[in-house]
Amino acid sequence: MAVDIAIDLGTSNTRMYMSGKGKFVDEPSVVTINLDNDDIVAVGSEAYSMIGRTSARLSSIEPIAAGVISDFYLVENMIRAQLGKANLSRVVKPRVVACIPGEITDVEKRAVVNSVLSIGVRSVSLIEAAKAAAIGAGIDIRSPHGRLVLDMGGGTTDIAVISLGDISASRSLKVGGNNFDEEIIKYVRRKYNLIIGRVTAAKAKLEIGSVIKPEEDKIYVVKGRNTVTGLPQAVELHGEELYEILAETAMTVAAQIRDVLEEAPPELVGDIYRDGITLTGGGVLLNGFDKLIEQTAKLAAHIADSPMDCVINGCGASLKYIGQAEIDENGAVNPLSMPY
Numbered sequence: 001m002a003v004d005i006a007i008d009l010g011t012s013n014t015r016m017y018m019s020g021k022g023k024f025v026d027e028p029s030v031v032t033i034n035l036d037n038d039d040i041v042a043v044g045s046e047a048y049s050m051i052g053r054t055s056a057r058l059s060s061i062e063p064i065a066a067g068v069i070s071d072f073y074l075v076e077n078m079i080r081a082q083l084g085k086a087n088l089s090r091v092v093k094p095r096v097v098a099c100i101p102g103e104i105t106d107v108e109k110r111a112v113v114n115s116v117l118s119i120g121v122r123s124v125s126l127i128e129a130a131k132a133a134a135i136g137a138g139i140d141i142r143s144p145h146g147r148l149v150l151d152m153g154g155g156t157t158d159i160a161v162i163s164l165g166d167i168s169a170s171r172s173l174k175v176g177g178n179n180f181d182e183e184i185i186k187y188v189r190r191k192y193n194l195i196i197g198r199v200t201a202a203k204a205k206l207e208i209g210s211v212i213k214p215e216e217d218k219i220y221v222v223k224g225r226n227t228v229t230g231l232p233q234a235v236e237l238h239g240e241e242l243y244e245i246l247a248e249t250a251m252t253v254a255a256q257i258r259d260v261l262e263e264a265p266p267e268l269v270g271d272i273y274r275d276g277i278t279l280t281g282g283g284v285l286l287n288g289f290d291k292l293i294e295q296t297a298k299l300a301a302h303i304a305d306s307p308m309d310c311v312i313n314g315c316g317a318s319l320k321y322i323g324q325a326e327i328d329e330n331g332a333v334n335p336l337s338m339p340y
């Protein structure tokens with residue numbers, strides 16, 4: 001039987017969905033290559049476990065940066081390896097819906113289209129991340145009622161007001177959950193002269209990170225290399241000391257919500273003040289993120305169920321719009337681009 005496929009090439013995670021089945025791939029967007037001959041050694045979880053631990057010959061690379069493809073060859077191979085798990089028919093090629101950030105250049109868009117087409121699919125239609133996130137969060141985006149969504153992934157944040165299938169005001173930022181990790185790395189280096197790796201910083205964020213003042217002081221021990229002595233060293237990090245630097249990054253994102261609302265039609269803003277904002281993506285799971293949004297945007301904030309799956313589930317649910325009319329009988333816009 002013919003199946004269609006949805007693909008979310010995220011900065012942190014690659015997710016794939018098959019019509020009639022649901023999500024079948026959810027793995028880090030990482031590829032390990034052999035630098036001698038460019039051979040792909042590992043992809044996904046296996047490659048992630050090698051980050052910062054590879055030898056001189058092997059290198060683990062994240063080929064998607066801030067939501068856009070930075071290495072075409074690696075992305076193509078990564079998609080091929082992950083899609084291989086679907087055991088697709090060689091006869092009937094799948095149609096694909098792929099998700100893109102709200103603001104990318106035509107060249108970046110083309111790179112997504114070409115990398116998917118290169119593995120031999122029938123067609124590719126694109127959907128903006130915010131629309132997919134809203135659909136995946138259970139929102140009827142084709143209704144005239146206005147809804148506000150914020151999807152924060154690893155490298156991007158998309159904020160959008162949506163009604164009648166279309167985006168009426170939006171911001172797409174090159175800031176995501178990974179920026180919190182980077183702030184932790186910078187802070188630990190500045191304060192303790194200690195160099196820690198990305199994976200360690202991400203773990204510290206998950207264990208003790210918060211963007212609101214923590215109620216109890218949690219401690220996480222990070223290990224790295226002292227920049228002065230060059231020797232290994234361990235340092236106790238306190239949740240209290242991370243909170244301020246993390247809150248600063250979260251505030252830059254929260255501040256954009258007001259700008260989006262200022263550009264949205266008043267009727268839709270009225271709807272949004274009643275319903276609040278829906279939060280999706282892994283980045284919104286950082287402790288206190290929803291509270292900080294409520295305080296700065298003066299809106300009720302709800303984290304969607306399974307927030308990290310909203311975009312891929314929304315892409316999957318939108319497979320049904322492939323080939324449908326651009327505008328339906330109720331005036332709602334087809335959320336997908338024309339197929340490439």
Ligand SMILES: Nc1ncnc2c1ncn2[C@@H]1O[C@H](COP(=O)(O)OP(=O)(O)OP(=O)(O)O)[C@@H](O)[C@H]1O
Pocket residue numbers: 009010011012013014066067152153154155156157176177178179202205206281282283284285286287308
């Ligand atoms: N419990 C958690 N607390 C804080 N951050 C988290 C948590 N779980 C995941 N994250 C962060 O969520 C991010 C990954 O989210 P997600 O998988 O939605 O991103 P992505 O879709 O790959 O990226 P993007 O949409 O930006 O291209 C990472 O920065 C990760 O550290």
Ligand SMILES: [Mg+2]
Pocket residue numbers: 008010011129152153154281311
């Ligand atoms: Mg994402």
